[in-house]
Amino acid sequence: IKWLRNGLEIGKVLPNGDLELSFLTKADSGNYTCTAENSLGIASSSCVLVVQGGTVFSERPSNMQVDQNETVALRCKASFDSTKTDVIYSWKFNSHLIDLSGADYEDFTHYSRTYGQSQDSGLMYIINAQFRHEGEYT
Numbered sequence: 707i708k709w710l711r712n713g714l715e716i717g718k719v720l721p722n723g724d725l726e727l728s729f730l731t732k733a734d735s736g737n738y739t740c741t742a743e744n745s746l747g748i749a750s751s752s753c754v755l756v757v758q759g760g761t762v763f764s765e766r767p768s769n770m771q772v773d774q775n776e777t778v779a780l781r782c783k784a785s786f787d788s789t790k791t792d793v794i795y796s797w798k799f800n801s802h803l804i805d806l807s808g809a810d811y812e813d814f815t816h817y818s819r820t821y822g823q824s825q826d827s828g829l830m831y832i833i834n835a836q837f838r839h840e841g842e843y844t
Contacts (some may be wrong), residue, residue, distance in 0.1 A: 710739045730757045760795060761786040765828075767843060772835045780843055782828040795819075795828040800841040804830075 709717050709725040711734075718726045723742070727734065739752040765783035772778035776790060797804045797817075799832050804817055818831045832839050 708741045712736045732757050732759060759787045773838055774836060777831055777833045778835060780830045784828065797830045798844045
């Protein structure tokens with residue numbers, strides 16, 4: 707069994723004939739052909755592999771200080787291929803998901819994803835910050 711990409715032999719072929727590919731980038735996109743040969747003849751099958759760009763942080767949250775009763779914006783932004791996928795931002799406080807709907811979180815009125823902005827931005831605001839809001843936000 708041989709594997710070809712764009713006509714050139716490539717990769718690590720596993721004992722079962724599968725092609726193992728690791729750490730793919732967009733440059734690995736192309737036409738892949740598997741060719742099997744034995745004493746009875748040759749057979750081939752091809753497919754096209756398209757490697758999409760991954761999601762990466764373009765802006766990460768940073769350590770912040772805020773005065774009591776003030777508002778602070780926590781920033782987080784991801785870069786991704788918006789033609790192929792979408793991103794949903796969520797925030798945690800001390801490893802607990804912040805439920806901005808208020809259904810499960812008694813302190814939800816101090817948090818806002820919009821506060822005059824689009825919810826797509828990844829921003830989260832702590833409004834009227836109190837000492838109990840001090841902790842790790844992810």
